[in-house]
Amino acid sequence: MVITEDEQVPNHATKSKQSSKLAFLDESDKVVTLDELKEESEYSPDEYENFIKLYDDSISEFKEGEVVTGKIVAIGEKEVSVDIGFKSEGIIPIDEFSDPEELKIGQDIEVFLDSVEDTDGQLVLSKKKAEFMRNWDRIVASYNNDEVIQGTCVRRIKGGIVVDLGGVDAFLPGSQIDVRPIRDFDAFIGQTLDFKIVKVNELRKNIVVSHRILVEKELQEQREKILANLQKGQILEGTVKNITDFGVFIDLGGVDGLLHINDLSWGRVNHPSEVVQLDQKIQVMVIDFNEAKDRISLGLKQLQPEPWKEVDKKYPIGTVVKGKVVSISDYGAFVELEKGVEGLIHISEMSWTQHIRHPSKILSVGETVEVKVIDLDVENKKISLSLRALQPDPWDQIEEKYPIGSTQKGIVRNLTNFGAFVELEEGIDGLVHISDLSWTKKIRHPGEVLKKGEEIEVVVLNLDKQNRRISLGYKQTVDNPWPQFSDTYAVGKRTKGKIVRMIDKGVIAELPDGVDGFVPITHLAKENL
Incomplete structure (x- = not known):
C-alpha cells in the first residue's frame, strides 16, 4: 500500500491527479487516500482514545529528576542502551561507568532520568547523576543524623580544600582544618579524614564540612584528662604551636604551656628558633602552674643533666681547655666550654703585653680559643679564664731584666699631666713622673720636654713587681748640677x-x-x- 500526496490536497483536485498517476502504477499497487485509510482503521474511536490514554499514563509514570532502575539491553563501544520501561530506550555514554568491562546484557542498574525527550525525541539518562543523587541522599541523611563522615582531601582551592565524600564534593574552609593555624594546605592533599557536615545547600547542592569540630571535641577530652592529672615535674609530649622572642608555646593536647627561652637549654640561646621548629613534637617537663591551671610553665633543659654539678671535676683551676667565644662585652669575652657552662676572659687576662682597648680587637664571636682556668666559683656559677696565662709572664724576670739604677731605652707612648709613660718592651711600661723630667726647670707639662713616639734614655728608679709598676727617671740620665750651682749661684x-x-x-x-x-x-x- 502506498500513501501519496493525495492525502494533502483538496478532494476536488484529486481525480485528475489520480488518473495521471495510475497510468504509471502496476496493477498490483493500490493507491488510497487518507480518508480511505481512516475508513479502513482496525480500531474504533473509543479504542483509539483508550490507547492514547494508556500512552499518556505510561509517560506520566516517569518523572524527570528521579532515579529509576533500568536494564542494560545493548553495550557499544561508546554508549550503553538501557530500557527503563519507557516507550524508547535511553542511551548512556560508556565513560560514565567506572568499570565498563564488568557490564552485562540484562544487568539492572540505577539511572537518573534527565529528560523524557530531548530535541531528537531521545530519552536522556545518566549513570553519574544517579550515583550523585544516591550519595547526596546518604550525605544529607548523615547531616540530619549529626553523624561523622569520612572524606578524602583531593585538591586545594582558594580559602580551603575540596573534599570527596564518596562521589560528592564538599568544601573544607582553611579555618576548619585544625585548631592550629595551617601553613601548608598541600600537606593534607590525599589524606582521608573524619568530618562533620556543618552546612548543606539543597538548591545549589553545596556542602561545607569541618574537621576542626572533631579535633576540638577530642582535645576537650584530652584537656580535662591532662588538667586532672597535672603535676610539677611531670613529663608530657607536646607540639610547638608558636615561637616568639621570649619563648615557645607548646600545645599539650588542648592545653597550651609556655616554654621560656631560659628553659630551652642549659647553654646560651639567642632565639628559640635555634632549638625548636614549628609543628615539632617534643617532650617537656611541667615546672609550675597557677591555681586555675591556665598558665603552665614548661622546661626542656630540665630533661638534661645540670652541667654545673660536675664542673669542679671537669674544669679544676689550672686546666687548659678549648671553648667557643659566644659573647663579647667592653670588659671581656664569654667562652662556652660546653652547653650551659661559660667562663669569662676579663680584658686584663687577654695579654701580658698588649694594651687592649676592646676585646673585639683580638677575639671574635664564634672563634674557638684555648684558655686556662684561673678561678672557679661553682656556687655562683662563675669561671674565670685567661688567655695570657698560656704565655710566660714577662714580669716574672723583671728584676733581672731591669734592675734598679740601670739605664734603659724606651719609647714615649703617652703623655699625661703628671708624667710620661715609656714602653721598655712590648707590655712593659714605666712612668716618668713630671718631677723627674728636669733638674733645673719647673715643668708644667711633660710635653715641654718630651714628644710622643720619641725614643729616650731613662733610669730605673723603683720596681713594684706585685702591682706591676716601674718608676723611671729622665733627669737622672745626667748628673745632678745642683752641687755646682751652690758655688755658681751663691748668695750675693x-x-x-x-x-x-x-x-x-x-x-x-x-x-x-x-x-x-x-x-x-x-x-x-x-x-x-
Missing part, C-alpha cells in the same frame, strides 16, 4: 737672667746653665711693675 752673687714667665707672686727668670730662678715681686727694681 750677681748674674744675668731672662724673664720667661710671670706669676702672681713674681717672675721666673732663666739663668745661665738652664736654671730657673724666682724673683719675688717685692724684689723687682722697676716701679709700678
Whole structure:
C-alpha cells in the first residue's frame, strides 16, 4: 500500500491527479487516500482514545529528576542502551561507568532520568547523576543524623580544600582544618579524614564540612584528662604551636604551656628558633602552674643533666681547655666550654703585653680559643679564664731584666699631666713622673720636654713587681748640677737672667746653665711693675 500526496490536497483536485498517476502504477499497487485509510482503521474511536490514554499514563509514570532502575539491553563501544520501561530506550555514554568491562546484557542498574525527550525525541539518562543523587541522599541523611563522615582531601582551592565524600564534593574552609593555624594546605592533599557536615545547600547542592569540630571535641577530652592529672615535674609530649622572642608555646593536647627561652637549654640561646621548629613534637617537663591551671610553665633543659654539678671535676683551676667565644662585652669575652657552662676572659687576662682597648680587637664571636682556668666559683656559677696565662709572664724576670739604677731605652707612648709613660718592651711600661723630667726647670707639662713616639734614655728608679709598676727617671740620665750651682749661684752673687714667665707672686727668670730662678715681686727694681 502506498500513501501519496493525495492525502494533502483538496478532494476536488484529486481525480485528475489520480488518473495521471495510475497510468504509471502496476496493477498490483493500490493507491488510497487518507480518508480511505481512516475508513479502513482496525480500531474504533473509543479504542483509539483508550490507547492514547494508556500512552499518556505510561509517560506520566516517569518523572524527570528521579532515579529509576533500568536494564542494560545493548553495550557499544561508546554508549550503553538501557530500557527503563519507557516507550524508547535511553542511551548512556560508556565513560560514565567506572568499570565498563564488568557490564552485562540484562544487568539492572540505577539511572537518573534527565529528560523524557530531548530535541531528537531521545530519552536522556545518566549513570553519574544517579550515583550523585544516591550519595547526596546518604550525605544529607548523615547531616540530619549529626553523624561523622569520612572524606578524602583531593585538591586545594582558594580559602580551603575540596573534599570527596564518596562521589560528592564538599568544601573544607582553611579555618576548619585544625585548631592550629595551617601553613601548608598541600600537606593534607590525599589524606582521608573524619568530618562533620556543618552546612548543606539543597538548591545549589553545596556542602561545607569541618574537621576542626572533631579535633576540638577530642582535645576537650584530652584537656580535662591532662588538667586532672597535672603535676610539677611531670613529663608530657607536646607540639610547638608558636615561637616568639621570649619563648615557645607548646600545645599539650588542648592545653597550651609556655616554654621560656631560659628553659630551652642549659647553654646560651639567642632565639628559640635555634632549638625548636614549628609543628615539632617534643617532650617537656611541667615546672609550675597557677591555681586555675591556665598558665603552665614548661622546661626542656630540665630533661638534661645540670652541667654545673660536675664542673669542679671537669674544669679544676689550672686546666687548659678549648671553648667557643659566644659573647663579647667592653670588659671581656664569654667562652662556652660546653652547653650551659661559660667562663669569662676579663680584658686584663687577654695579654701580658698588649694594651687592649676592646676585646673585639683580638677575639671574635664564634672563634674557638684555648684558655686556662684561673678561678672557679661553682656556687655562683662563675669561671674565670685567661688567655695570657698560656704565655710566660714577662714580669716574672723583671728584676733581672731591669734592675734598679740601670739605664734603659724606651719609647714615649703617652703623655699625661703628671708624667710620661715609656714602653721598655712590648707590655712593659714605666712612668716618668713630671718631677723627674728636669733638674733645673719647673715643668708644667711633660710635653715641654718630651714628644710622643720619641725614643729616650731613662733610669730605673723603683720596681713594684706585685702591682706591676716601674718608676723611671729622665733627669737622672745626667748628673745632678745642683752641687755646682751652690758655688755658681751663691748668695750675693750677681748674674744675668731672662724673664720667661710671670706669676702672681713674681717672675721666673732663666739663668745661665738652664736654671730657673724666682724673683719675688717685692724684689723687682722697676716701679709700678
